[in-house]
Amino acid sequence: MSEKEEEKKHIPVVTENSIKFLETYINNPSPTGFEWEGQRLWLDYIKPYIHEHYVDNYGTAVGIINPDAKYKVVIEAHSDEISWFVNYITKDGLIYVIRNGGSDHQIAPSKRVNIHTDKGMVKAVFGWPAIHTRNGEKEEAPTLKNIFLDCGCTTQAEVEALGIHVGCVITYEDEFMVLNDRYYVGRALDNRVGGFMIAEVARLLKENNKTLPFGLYIVNAVQEEVGLRGAEMIANRIKPNLAIITDVTHDTQTPMINKAAQGDLACGKGPVVSYAPSVQINLNKLLIKAAEAAEIPFQRQASSRWTGTDTDAFAYSNDGVVSALISLPLRYMHTTVEMVHKEDVDNVIRLIYEALLAVQVDQDFRNVK
DSSP states (O other), X not given: OOHHHHHHSOOOOSOHHHHHHHHHHHHSOOBTTOOHHHHXXXXXXXXXXXSEEEEOTTOOEEEEESTTOSSEEEEEXXXXXXXXXXXXXXXXXXXXXXXXXXXXXXXXXXXXXXXXETTEEEEEEEEOXXXXXXXXXXXXXXXXXXXXEEOSOSXXXXXXXXXXXXXXXXXXXXXXXXXXXXXXEETTHHHHHHHHHHHHHHHXXXXXXXXXXXXEEEEEESOOTTTSHHHHHHHHHHOOSEEEEEEEEEOOOSTTOOHHHHOOOOTTSOOEEEESTTSOHXXXXXXXXXXXXXXXXXXXXXXXXXOSXXXXXXXXXXXXXXXXXXXXXXXXXXXXXXXXXXXXXXXXXXXXXXXXXXXXXXXXXXXXO
8 A cells, every 4th residue: 555545544533432332322222202212322422521411301312511601502413213103903913003204114024123012022023925925917015004013913912912002113123233344234324323423523522632612512303203303392492503413315326216316425435515595505614614624525415495304403493593414325214224334424423523623603604795
């Protein structure tokens, strides 16, 4: 390797201990509306790096550095994952479901799941007719009307005796792994990997002895998957001056994705900065300058009328909060094998960190010349 290539070699930001936390955090279920165990894990991890913390009525967790400062900056991700609800139990002991968030019915057949009950976790599978029995002229595709769970019971009473009832939440069983020493893979990287990244920013600030001239609110919000609800609530409680949101966006390099519609974005090419009405243009410029100064590779995305992330909730709260979005490219969103590049994770952490160091409390972000 030449000297020039050695200089460009990626140096990981995360530590071995960080990755152990990430694996534990991803493997822990955190369905929308039931995020509390994941939030406990997250808060336990960041407590050494913050001064104060609290959890709001619906479970959004907030760690604070410099809580007495008047100027408030938020870095935010969301903690909830897509899931299912028990909707109907048949007399034969089969279970029909409805969505909790944007769960994909097409990937459900043959998946293993956990049904969360007051009596503990109950194992089940999404059943599907064998290929030998599907011999019609036109095969029936999986839909919300025909996918079902089998928990090994033969009567409704037997299902209910396990503690299962209408309204029980259901999560997939798939677990975290590292693929080809290059990708983190698992369910719910959307967007618990975001919670991991903002926690790592707090760690870096502490370990590098950085003193910020403002209060930093590290926010792991709930209920993004059902309409940005956790962000709406916490934005009104914190009343921040500025917010940097991180979420995932689509890697568009795999088959059946239209780049003309979705943009040309790739895992491994760096964080994505977005252009949208809710993204404050001068804060976006600050992010880009920070990336360029620190030689962090980045990509650009146009998000049309809205970003579809908690950026929109923060931007339009409290008479308008200066907000921007840093996205992490991800493959196979809302499946059990979501994939993100390890270097992109490092570089999102670095970009948020560098951007915070560039923010000044007297900065005028107004769109005026």
